[in-house]
Amino acid sequence: MSILGTRVLRTEDPRFLTTGGVYTEDVVDDRLAGACHVFFVRSPLAHARINGIDVSATLSAPGVIAAYSGADLADLPAIPPMMSGLINAEMTRRLLAIDKVRYVGEPVAVVVTEHPYQGEDAIELVAIDYDPMPPVLGFELPADAPLLFEAAGTNVAGELGNESSLQPDLFDGCEVVVSRTIVNQRVAPAPMETRAAAAAWSTDGRLTAWIPNQGAQGTRAELAELLGLDQSQVRVITPDVGGAFGAKFGADPEHAVVAWVARRLGRPARWTETRYENLISMTHGRGQQHTITIGGSRDGDVRAYRLQIIQDAGSYPRIGAILPYLTIMMTTGPYDIPRAEAIAKSVVTTTTPVGAYRGAGRPEATAAIERAMDLFAAEIGVDPAQVRRKNLLPAFAQPHRTAFGALYDTGDYVAGLDKALEAAGYAQLRKEQADRRASRDVRQLGIGLSSYVEITGMGDGPESPPTENASVEVHPDGTATILTGTSPHGQGHATAWAMLASDELGIPVEKITLKWGDTDLIPEGGGTGGSRSLQQGGAAVQQASRELLEVARERAAASLEANQADLVFDRTRSAFAVAGDPEASVPLSDLAAAERLVVRTVFSAPGATFPFGTHVAVVEVDTETGKPTLLRMITVDDAGVVLNPLLAEGQRHGGIAQGAAQAFVEEVVYDADGNPLTASFADYPFLSATEVPSFELAEMQTPTTYNPLGVKGIGEAGTIGATPAVQNAVIDAVAHLGVRHIDMPATSRRVWQALREAAALSGSEDT
Amino acid sequence: MIPAPFDYVAAQSPEHALELLAEHGDDAKLLAGGHSLLPMMKLRLATPAVLIDIGRLSELAGITADDGELVIGATTRHADLAAAELARSQAPLLAHAAALVGDPQIRHRGTIGGSLSHADPAADLPMALLALGGRVELTGPDGVRTVSADDFFVGFFETVLRPQEMLTAVRVARKPGVPWGYQKFVRRANDWAIVGVAAVDGRVALANMGSRPLRATAAEQAMADGASAAEAAELAAEGTSPGEDIHADREYRAHLARVLTRRALEHQR
Amino acid sequence: MTRIELTVNGEQRSAEVEPRLLLVHYLRETCGLRAANVGCDTTSCGACTVLLNDVSVKSCTVLAVQAAGMSVTTAEGLAPDGELHPVAAAFRQNHGLQCGFCTPGMVMAAVSLLAENPHPTEEEVREGLEGNFCRCTGYHNIVASVLDAADVLDPGGTRAAGVSA
Incomplete structure (x- = not known):
């Protein structure tokens, strides 16, 4: 009998459960003997000119070997933005800031010490004279906003279509049109292991770098580019990696600086960032504003949908700046909508750069269309499950090409929805909800749905075979x-x-x-x-x-x-x-x-595959305090054939929790001056076991023909499906009180405010 | 992150600790469990030159009862207070509050004296002590003085403790069987209260509604005058001055104080 | 510098340490026991959890000098002969770990939790692990692991809310 499809226990576990994994900071290697320790001095200001950097006091501090600022690395080329074909090429950066800083946390200088404890003392002694400039924050930047990059002449990093390309008659003939501007907020990937590096140069001028990453070959390519080296001069070794979630792809400026220091000093160098540094300088995720407009008939037929995206790319355009490309590709999700269009614009702001985060572009598309479906359903007064069933693409055996260029390989979306509703006991839940509404229970029940389809295993482009x-x-x-x-x-x-x-x-x-x-x-x-x-x-x-x-x-x-x-x-x-x-x-x-x-x-493979499913979230909202509590998550995640259910379920569980967390707690917050307010785990609401229930997974397997295994990707299903389901559930819990929308994260305060505003509108005291 | 350098002295007795305090004055901080102090030191929000470790002084730990009061040694750990039968029966509100501090690891290390001296307005134990009308014993070069919780907390992380004094014991009246209510509104289980309410025996104390734990005096007065719990709770935010942060603005905190006070009064154990 | 003597995983140790040396760094750098990890700066995440005199503590918030005269147990100490401890074995059986970074701390927290409450309910397990963060598992399989470990450690026991040892 084949071992495939069975719950084989992980062979990697015994090591993790006894001596622990060997993460970059744990690496013991002869090549790293006598390593010095690198500490970054980071900008405390969101936007400022650098008038001068004085490291003299640092140099006489105990254990300090050297200190460097941007001027010392000025011979290295400016770093172009990622995908410079799509992004304004003037938006370049340096490994260490030279003239300007553009976000709190940007590396400005480094101090190198013999012992790690000395570094934390020494970086306090670096004196930097800044000339503060106004911060640039938000999605819709005023025309007179200061420019992050004067040479670029704009804060717009790139555009995919624009307002003038929108069709004025898109919603003609629709009996009902609903429009809303919503935010898919910025979140922190926050892997448990922060970023780190260890670097050693051999006598033949070759670099060996230990870096926690998601692909050593891509990391090598980026590291070589940052250092102006040929790839053959760089060897990247990947120790155990303590989580990544998209944010450890490639190499960051800090990794290159550690390698540069090792070469400059002729001795190996190491760096491990603190959680504070991680939360302000590892790339963030999401950060999109959506204006969604949906139209259709009173009986629930969706005829037209428009998605207008503004991506907050952060200060230096990285992969996040072009993620709207993927969002647009998935505009209509699993639905058959005759007329749809999408445009996007990426703007730079004086905040941490935005990169990939579990789902990267697809959760945003799903959140937009799923919110739109619920807004439409609420407007016409039809059950959201019914609206979804009516508009889902019927099961297809031949690949389906969407208007946005995606080629869905295999799918049966209606079956996925029905399976999830059945597993959840949907009818019974609606009955319980009705009872609670009728009895004006303080704790109201919300049921949220999210049907999704997503892209996995994409090649370099839609037409290049992975x-x-x-x-x-x-x-x-x-x-x-x-x-x-x-x-x-x-x-x-x-x-x-x-x-x-x-x-x-x-x-x-x-x-x-x-x-x-x-x-x-x-x-x-x-x-x-x-x-x-x-x-x-x-x-x-x-x-x-x-x-x-x-x-x-x-x-x-x-x-x-x-x-x-x-x-x-x-x-x-x-x-x-x-x-x-x-x-x-x-x-x-x-x-x-x-x-x-x-x-x-x-x-x-002939192309990307498109897993799909439906998530049902059951949430209780305390209508007096506004506090939402996640009671149940029921999901169907059809990623084709399952090789090892133990592992596939683990991927789903983790994703569901992360997705749910975005819906009701997680957010990177900046104040009006651009200071991050969520720079520790005391402030950034990383969920503990007490805030989530155990999850209920229903099985469905629709094989793909794109590989002999019949498998699709499962890693990101959770963050794609769960987020809108939970958000919709929170809103659903208070919909009967007049609430139509609550932006994520739907925190207690936001729910309470929404209830209060709805009560004020209806002139009722009933909150 | 790591603390700035400091000198460390392990006190051999409470008297020795007082001598060390007298010697080092403002430069010194007492270290017991370290779960209020060390996090501040790691963030370099506190940089004492000397730490005087009283964590091993068994004289300062433990729970005893005399005729009217429960006496809790300053270095009694939260987990021990939460589990102690004497505390659970004689001052259940206090034991309950101790069981809600931080998380299990923090409760295994943190001490009641440390938490009260730290005087975080959002913390559980200061609010609980205030609701119970408890007292603290402050020992200094001139002996022991006893200060009521009402007078002990004076500002944001500020108490009447003098530089040469240390909190040595906590006293609360024994109230077996007296109903009490406790409401802690949090984002995550292990967070500090966004707003907290502790109510017992006609007293209502609030956490995170000002720079120090506060009593809801207007609500207490209304109850004394015969108002219902719901009526009294409406007055819970009067006289408070809550701050604003990423979790709540003033208005929301005031609203929470009213809702939670009503619940604390209506759902007593 | 201060001299400390303590027991680590049953072994008597002595060292001259800087007073500010955190226990986690003493264990990792001085003893070479690197299972416990540092995941945050704020005593939040629990990746550094070890047992100090048999109860769980966050070793990033304990000075090495505070551990003088005490006994420390790390994840390495649960498996002196390389055999998985029953709690660790339950984590493997239930796929209670993915990237592994939180795992040693999580296992130590679970060991301490089960020592205090041998038959916790699901809710008690979740509350008992509130000081340990995991980004990979959504906690689902961690909770299952701990419940499973309870049954393995004390097969005859019964689970009742609020009842502790």
């Missing part, structure tokens, strides 16, 4: 090693990839070792992100294993003096045997002993 490589080697002792271009940091690839190889090769999972994240060992790879790993990296492992068996079959035939066609592979023995003569056999390990038995292959 690929990944793997190599599989069987050793003479009967063990095997897999090299992968993916980069697990909690997803369990070591177990899952071993399952795939084991299923082909008949080698037990515990005897298979996975290696990743060392660019000298694995020069190519796409890393882990965008929910791509299993469908491409896993498929590559299966393909490599099969190809290895073909190589082995040839050799076995020679060894057994038999025809290849007469050989059968006996998985129970990991051996080829002559059909009808099991005694005449040769195990793979023997073949490996005779000659190295290794295959490297590249798997190429």
